[in-house]
Amino acid sequence: MITVEDLAKHFKDPKRGVVRAVDGVSFQAKPGEIFGLLGANGAGKTTLLRMLSTVISPTSGRAEIHGYDVARNPDGVRKSIGFMSTTTALYSRLTPREMLRYIGKLYGLRRDELAKRIEETIAMLEMEEFSDRLCDKLSTGQKQRTSLARTILHDPPVLFFDEPTAGLDVLASKTIMEFIEDCRERGKTVVFSTHIMSEAERVCDRICVIHDGKVRAIGTFEELKLQTGEERLERVFLALTEPAEDAA
């Protein structure tokens, strides 16, 4: 379960002054739900996810992940989440198995539990063939699967995916999307950030359209269509994010 209330992140920029990267965002996401964050590049999606994953702290507002407050109990939050992004690289001089062992130790998994989880995860993502090869030598698809394995190794109840398919080919993207859908089946709370409309339309139970750090609308695809009177998600998105004067 994720509860976000009036969350904001402001940066001071010498040229632009105060930048409101995230400005009063509120939403809830439930277990077994894929909650989409749909926005253009620079809309504030990554900053929002960074705050929810405790990488950066909010300027104001509050957020609770699986019952843990991001500001007051960041350790509890970190134990409860898995975070994956396409920009997140692997350690090139470790094998996927070594990397999983390292990450598992950081999550405090006990030796026997860790060994079991590594084998389960490798089997689940069909990584046996390359699990002992250096990450540097893996194909893009294999790297993505390793990245997924790292994200779910500690079996977190909440998963954040920040543009996980950006720059990937069709096959690699398909693996990721199927995996995200599988997470819903397993009762995980998933936050899926993307700027690709078709992906959001395909997997998200609810979509939060975010623009200039602000929430423009939240709802199912059907609800958003009704709200804007548009049929295609692309048009829905444009209707919600275009400046009022343009829309008029």
Add this chain to the structure above:
Amino acid sequence: MRGWSDVFRKELKEFARDKRVLYSAILGPLILEIFIISLFGYLSSSFSKDFAHKIVVENGRFAEPFLTAMKDSKKFEIVELAPGTTPQEALAQKQGRLALRFPADFQESFEAAASPEVTVLYDPNEETALISLAAVKEVYGSFATKYSASKMADLNIDARQLLPFVLIEDKLPVEKPFAGAWLVGFLPYLVVIWAFYGGFSIVGDLVAGEKERGSLETLLVTPVSRNAIAFGKFCALAAVSLASCTSALAGVFIMGLAPIPMTQKLFESGLSLSAASIFAIVVTIIPLVLFFAGILLAVSTFARNQREVQSYLSLLSFVVLIPAIFSQIIGYTDLAGKLWINFVPVLNTASVLRDALLNRVDWTNLAVTSSVGIVLAIAGLWLAIRLFSQEKVLMRV
């Protein structure tokens, strides 16, 4: 601080598989040390060869007694001035380092005790000419003393009565040094340099590299505290720098133990180090390595990317190099014994190391140097950890 040892072990594992680290932090110091010692061994053995000072002599056939004294010293190679050539031309053609002009009537004047004048021609800007001039003066001094004594004896006068006093050299009973004077002067410089440069090959990768690759977030979303992550990386950096220093020292020991005639002159006093000296080396090097590790990690944390790390480190290198270079010459000045030297980072370590290699340990200097080193190491670590926990710094990309 849970998790720091996992970060530390992971970093070391990655470094161990990185050829750059192997070459530049481990093999580099070893090979470079072997190369430098071989080079200086070669130069040193060249200096010690007989007839090192090549002297051009005009009318030498008339000055047999003095030239015999020069030949007996086995320090000179005498070259008779070629007919039709002036001494100036001979020196310009590098036929010798300096020229001795004996007058054509030297023999008659000498035998008549008429004090003939002999001219020494040399280029005052040539270091080798000045060295050869000192050698000629030494032989001349000895020759003149013997000549005077002989003349006094002819007059039944004791030559000692003409001397204001007799100077007697008495060497202090000192511990046998670790190695030859040159090496003792140079080694602290190399060790200090490797304590700093040893971490260069990995520092860019540690935080700035992780920022650049995007793998830092992977770490930051784990339940391990940022302090623990920074401390693990700090320890890994310190371990590699220490390995570099050890590798550099290993190079010295290899050359000291290897039966290579060319370098034996550098190690003629053996490779003996007292327990106190070893203790002094350890307690001064370790804080210095930790201090450098803290500073390097702080730079890597502050920088946006690896290129920026290299830019900052190029500048920082001078801050380390200047006192390190000064440590090379401090042994030739009276500053070596001053207390304030012990408060100057790098210089103090090099100074204590030099003493330790001479098998001398001044416990006050050691205590001050080591304490300063520990304080700086703590400050370096604090700075690195503080920067690592600042979101504004860590998110600079």
